[in-house]
Amino acid sequence: MKSLRALPLPYFYGVLLFVLLALFAWSLGVGAVSISFSELPELVRHRLWDGGSVNALHEALFWEIRLPRSLLCILVGASLSVSGALMQSLFRNPIVEPGLVGTSAGSALGAALLIVLGQNTFFSGLHWLGSLLAPVCAFAGGMAATLLVYYFSASLRRVNVSVMILAGVAVNALANGGTGFLAYIARDPQARSITFWSLGTLSVASWKMVGIVSISTITGFLLALRLARPLNALQLGDDEARYLGVRTERLKFSVMLVNALLVAVATSMVGIIGFVGLIVPHVLRLLRGSDNRYLIAGSALLGGSVLLATDMVCRVLIAPAEMPIGIVTAFIGAPLFLYLLARARGGQKGGFYA
Incomplete structure (x- = not known):
């Protein structure tokens, strides 16, 4: 965590963007039916330029289920995290959620x-x-x-x-x-x-x-x-x-x-x-402080990554069935939030005191 605090802001955003893109690419192949990473470019090329032959099931799965789902993950995670950052600033309280x-x-x-x-x-x-x-x-x-x-x-x-x-x-x-x-x-x-x-x-x-x-x-x-x-x-x-x-x-x-x-x-x-809208901006305040000019953009990137990672857990936890994502965010988010509260109680910097 200290190394992330020490990073210049452009590099910090670069790390968040890299993590988001890596999780996005990974999520396209994860599920009850796996799609290898090497197959993903072929699926894109076949649809856009009609080149080569691909598995018809994988093509339909990629374009109609996995890709829109992963994009929706990023958008929803960004929405909840940005709104969490706004509400925490409005109430001047780092434990407020949207x-x-x-x-x-x-x-x-x-x-x-x-x-x-x-x-x-x-x-x-x-x-x-x-x-x-x-x-x-x-x-x-x-x-x-x-x-x-x-x-x-x-x-x-x-x-x-x-x-x-x-x-x-x-x-x-x-x-x-x-x-x-x-x-x-x-x-x-x-x-x-x-x-x-x-x-x-x-x-x-x-x-x-x-x-x-x-x-x-x-x-x-x-x-x-x-x-x-x-x-x-x-x-x-x-x-x-x-x-x-x-x-x-x-x-x-x-x-x-x-x-x-x-x-x-x-x-x-x-x-x-x-918990996404509560935890993500809170963690970013620990890492980079409470300046909303940077907190809002960072919340969008990290929020998308958190929801992508959580959704992948939901897909594989009880495959071929799926666990509701709200259950997983609660089981992960609640202990993490308690840990952050314990850190703040111990006198370490957190929330609006960063």
Whole structure:
């Protein structure tokens, strides 16, 4: 870890990018059906330039399942990690995660409403959305929960961050209670669908999903970079940031919207994936400090790598079946987070003290 801290910033980013590309290439061959690394260039060449002969099964597996899945991994990991960096800076707390303001729980409630009530309610009028209906409902639930938290935390044109935390806890509890009730009254197949979705899965990846999440991830990432300098000023406190010319209330609302965009779209596509948005920016703060100009870009690279590695574990752990990715991130992320807390408690540098 000390050697990574000592690296000049361009080299540090280069290491993160190399790890991401290496894991991406590796992930294309990992699964119940293995594809050798030497075969990957042939599969690309055959599809793009129609050269040589390849295994038809491997070609279909590569282009229709592995490649979109790995790309979706990178995009979702980047989205969750960047949103985690934003929320930790907004709350000035290194142990905040993106779902604190209810976005993930609201998305789960939106999806559960569709799964249980969709056939007999106004959802039936949205059948023209086809396979996008579930993501749209989940996205709407996540955005609604986020705006509800913001509404309760804003008073006299000022956003109280402490009240926002309490409102987030309440909205999370309400949404989780609603999802639990729907799972209780659901028929067995519906209840299993809710449970599977709540645990997160990338097995449903498609090129359509990659296109949608790429738009939200790129847009959210660029907006996050624009918010980096004002967020750095906000670390000094609200009053100090105002003296420096930062419009703090607009900044808080902007961060909430960008967080909702990144988390709601990602969650609506793959379900709830915990700990990535908490651990990744926290580790980067340990390594490179809390300057958001560099933290946001690093979070995008490391977040994609972490989710790629975790997804590969999910593919091979109980092959040919797959483990829900939310279970694996919890088993890996929770002990790692406790370890980081123990380091901080022991007096070593961590979080916002780096």
